[in-house]
Amino acid sequence: MINPPGLLISAPSSGTGKTTVMLGLLRALAEDGLTVQPFKSGPDYIDPAFHRAAARRASFNLDSWAMGAPLLGAIAAQAKGADIVVAEGSMGLFDGVAKPGELGHGSSAETALRMGWPVVLVLDVGGQAQSAAATALGFRMYNPDLRFAGVILNRCASARHERLTRLGMERAGLPVLGVLPRRGDLTLPERHLGLIQAVEHPDLESAIAGYAAFLRAHVDLEAIKRAASSGPMGPSSAALPRPPAQRIALARDAAFSFTYPHLLEGWRAAGAEILPFSPLADEAPAPDADLVWLPGGYPELHAGTLAAATRFLTGLRKHAETRPVHGECGGYMALGEGLIDKDGTRHRMAGLLGLVTSYEKRKFNLGYRRAELLADMPGFSAGTALRGHEFHYSSIVEQPDAPLARVFDAEGAEGPQTGSRRGHVTGTFFHLIAEASA
Template sequence: MSAPGLLIAAPRSGSGKTTVTLALMRALSRRGLRVRGAKCGPDYIDPAFHRAATGEPSFNLDSFAMEPDLLDTLAASTAAEADIVLAEGSMGLFDGVRAAENRSGANADIAARYGWPVILVIDVSGAAQSAAAVALGCRAYDPRLHIAGVILNKVASPRHRRLVEAGMERAGLPVLGALSREAGLVLPERHLGLVQAGETADLAARLERLAEIAEAGIDLSALVAAAGGTVPASRGHGLARPPGQRIAVARDEAFSFVYPHMEMGWRGAGAELVPFSPLADEGPPEDCDACWLPGGYPELHAGRIAAARRFLQATRSFAQTRPVHGECGGYMVLGEAIEDADGVSHPMLGLLPVATSYHRRKLHLGYRVARLTADGPLGQRGATLVGHEFHYASVTSVAPDEGNALARITDAEGTDLGFMGHRLGQVSGSFFHLIAAGR
C-alpha cells in the first residue's frame, strides 16, 4: 500500500523549508502517524535531520541523477512504510538544470511523478499581498502540479498576516498556517549548509519546540487531508553495487556524508559495513576487503587527523593490498596535505598526489557526469556515473591527467570539464559524490 505524500517546497532558497518540514515531521509523529521523509536533489545533511525528527530513514530523490527505476525503488520503499510522506524540496520549486522534461533535477519533477500535492512555504517578510502573486505564479507555471496550500513564514504582526491572507484569498490559495518572525528556531549553519544532525546541541529539544510551533500555527489536520498521490511499483532496484564484501567506512564528525540509498544498495547486495573513526585514531579493520572515506568536514579537524598516527599507518598499510576510495573530504585526506582556514598546512595520508586548501576558498557546485578511466571500486573502465560536487576547497597541486585521473567529467549540460580525481595503485578518490550509475 502506497502512503499519500506532500512536497514541502518554496519559490526560492532561504524561505524556511527545512525548519517547516522538521516541525511538521515531528508534530505529525507526535500525533501517532508513521511519517517518512525524503529530500529532493543532492543533499546529505537534511536526510539525517529527517531521521532525527521521524525515527525513520530518509532517502534522496533526484530526477536528474537517478534513473526512473532507482527513483521508484526509493520512493516505493519510503511510501510502503508510512502513513504519510513529507518530501522536502531544495532551492526553488522549479530550479534545476536544462534537461529533458521530468529529468531536470527540480523538486517539481518529483511532485509530478508521484502526484504529491505541493505545500508552498512563503517567506512574507518585506511583502504583503504581493506574496500571493508569487504563489500564484508557482501555481500557473507548471500544469503538472497541484498547489494544495501555503504556509506563511516570518509574519511580522497580526495586521501583516491579515494583509497577506487577503492576497492569498484573492488568488484562491488556502493558507494552512502561519509562523511569526519570532517563532522560528534557527538551526546552526556552516559553509555547506546546516551543521550535521549529530553535532547539533539539544537537537531533540529543538525538534520538540518546532513541533509545538507547528501545532500552534499550522492546521495539521488540513495538511494531512491535502496529501495525495501514489508511488508505482519499482521496475528494478537500480541501486549501486558495493566496492567490496566487507567495507570499512570512516564515520565520525569529519567523515559523515554517505547517501542512505548507497548504504541500502550495498547492504542489499550482501555487503557488510564496518564503521571506524579516524578522529578516534582508528584505522580500517584488517578483516575488511575495501575502505571508503566519505566526505565531511576534514578541514575543521585537520590537526587531529594529522596527529592520528594509528589511523594514518593502518590506512597506508591497508592500501597496499586492498582498494581505498575517498569522496570529497575523504579525497582530501588521501592527499598530501590540507591547508586549513588559518593557512596552516597539515600532512595527510600521502596516498594520492593532491594537496588542497580551505584557506583559499572557492565554491565548486553542480552535477557531474563521469566516465571512469580505469577499473576500480566505482566500476569498470568506461562506466558512466552521475553525481555532484559541493565543496569550497581549492586544489593547490598539479591537475590530474589521462594517466592518473579517476575519470573524465562533464557538467549537467554536457560541457567537458576535463579530468577529475586521482587513482594510484589500489587508491582512488575525487571531489565527486556518487549518486547513481549513468544513463
C-alpha cells in the first residue's frame, strides 16, 4: 500500500511564516472537500493542536531522532483514508542535532526523505529580491536526494518586488507556488515556549478562516495538489506506544496540555481508558484510576490557582499513597515541594517530591534527551532507555530525592536533570516520545 500523497512545508529558519501558511493551507484544502492529514516534523507539542483545529483531523509528530522505523511507520499510517498529507517542519529545513544518534539527525529534511514528501519552501523575501533565489537554490542543492515542489514567497512588498523576485526564481529553475503580500495581522500570539496554546487563542476559528482566505487568494492550490507525492505505507498501529496502565487519569487544561498525540493514540488503541481531569478547576483525579499522569504545560502561569486547588491536591496525595503518579516537566514541577514564579513568590505544590523550581532566574533548557532508567516508572522497568525532549525555562533550587534516570543530551553529554522518585511518585523534565528501541 502507498500513503496518501503529501508535502512538507518548511523554511530556511524559524519566523518565516510557515505556520501561517500551514494552517491556511490545511483549511483551504479541507474547504475544497479533501480529507487532509496533518503532521508535525520534530518534537513540537503545541503546533499539532493548531493543525487539528485547521484540518479537523488529529495531527501527529514524526521525529526521526527519537523514533525508530516501526514507530514512524505506525504514525504515518494514521493518514489512512486521507486524500492528501500536509506536514509542517521545525526550525530550518536541515536543522537537526549536531551528532547523529543511531536513528538520525532529526531534521525536517530527514522526515521528508523518509516519507517521500517533496518540500514546499516558504521564503521571507523582505529586504531582498533576486537574491532570494540564491537562498532557495542553495536549499535545493544541499541534498540532491530531497525533492522540492517549489517555493512560496512571503512578505512581498509590492508588484515590482514580486516581479524581481520571480525573475530570480525563474533563473534558478524553481517553481513559484504562491506570493503572499506583506500583512501585519497574520501572526499568531507567542510566549516563551513558542505559540500560545490553541485552547488559549481568543478567536482561533476566525484566525484560521482568515489564513485560508489569504492562501486561497495568493497561492496556486491546484499546483500544490499536483506536486504532492509519497512513499510506502508503514506498518499497522501495533507499533504505537503501549499504555502504562489500564485506567489513566490525565490532567488536561491550560496548565497541563503537552502530551504527544501518538502516545494517547497508542494508549487508546491498546484499550486503555483515559480519564481527563482539570487541576485548574480543582478536580481530583478519578479515585479508581490505576495511574495519574501530569503532562507538561504552564503551571508557572497558574501557580497560585494550583496551590489553592485543595480537592485536586488532596486527591492526588491520596492516590500516591498506593498507586503510581508521574509528571513530565510542568507536571513534574507541580509534584514538587514548591514553585517560585517570575516575581519571586513561592507557591506550595503537591509535596509528593522534594523538588523546588524557580522561574525568577530563568534558565533555558532545550534539546533531545536519552534517559537510562535507574528505577521503574509507569510503563517501563529499570534499565530501559527512553527518548524524549526537554524545553523549559525553570531552574532547580532543590532536588533531594533519588534520581530516576541517567539523562544524556543528543550528543551524549550527561546532564544534571535526572528526574526524581519517591515512593509511588516519579517525574522527569523531559517529555517522553518513545522507548529507545521503538
